Amino acid sequence: MPRLVDHEERRVAIIETTWNIIATKGIENATMRDISAECGYATPGIISHYFVNKRELLVAAYELICQRTNERIDEVLKSRRGLEALLAMCLEIIPAEELTVLEAKVAVAFWQLAQTDDQLRRIGASALDRWNRQIFQCLTEAKSAGEVPSSLSVDNSCSELINVMVGLHITSMLEPSNLSASNQRHLIKRIIDNWKTKDCAASATSAT
Template structure:
């Protein structure tokens, strides 16, 4: 009796192998032949059952990275609101641990390619919009709960935090010895700390 194949699991395995190759060799050097070989297939034609070409595989890989980040954000903010939820979101997005470092290496590679590939750009843009909407909700909760002073321009606050997080992706890739996970967390918490009134900081 032939062994049943879990196609979803095989598809995910191919994507994860693609991440590893991109993280090690760069997106342009991640050939379908290399990916097939790393997956244990003799020829790249096997991949076509799941991804008709390299572009479709790269798109699925980028989508899964964003989905996994969103899953971690949802878990890290569950049962929390306001500044606690905002902190949970920010700390899940920055590449401050081994897993997110690998994902960040892959994501940064996609950002360059996304300049000329609209489908990749759309995935990245949708992720940013989702995170920004969550941040605005958490900021509104923090203001309502009296955790922070009235925020005159929450859009700018959200944009500043979002750009700090995206900037940390780049600087941590360029200088990982200086921009460590602990350094990233400190910088993020410092930025969030500016939202708390001085009196509240003194009595905390």
């Protein structure tokens, strides 16, 4: 008996194949024909059952990559609070692992298109807004727990961290040999450590 087609599974597989092509060949070279061939389909017609055209596929690809990142962030935040939660969240965003490097390559490609595409810009802006609110929550918790000084500007700190992480996406693509995964993690940790109160910083130093 032939296996029933799981249409959602196939749809996701098409999107994931699109990510890989974008990451290796660039978004302009991610043609429906190439995507179809990479998926093992004889013609691009099969893809048209799931996506009307390349634009619809690209929008879905950007939405899903943001969704996947957000799901991982939500998972690590479940059992953490304050600065521990903040660090865990940042490590799910910066391109310091095989998965996040792929996501960064795809995201940077979409950021270029988003300059002239309002729908793609809204998708990216929504993700950044969500991350900003989550960083704000983590720092608010850290303030309540005395991990950071009461004088710390949460708004300014959120802005600093978001912009550093976005910058890491770009610089890691341009100079991968000069920005290792270890360097990225160290940079993020150093930023967060610099916000700590003296008591918390001294405790963390003595524990290492």
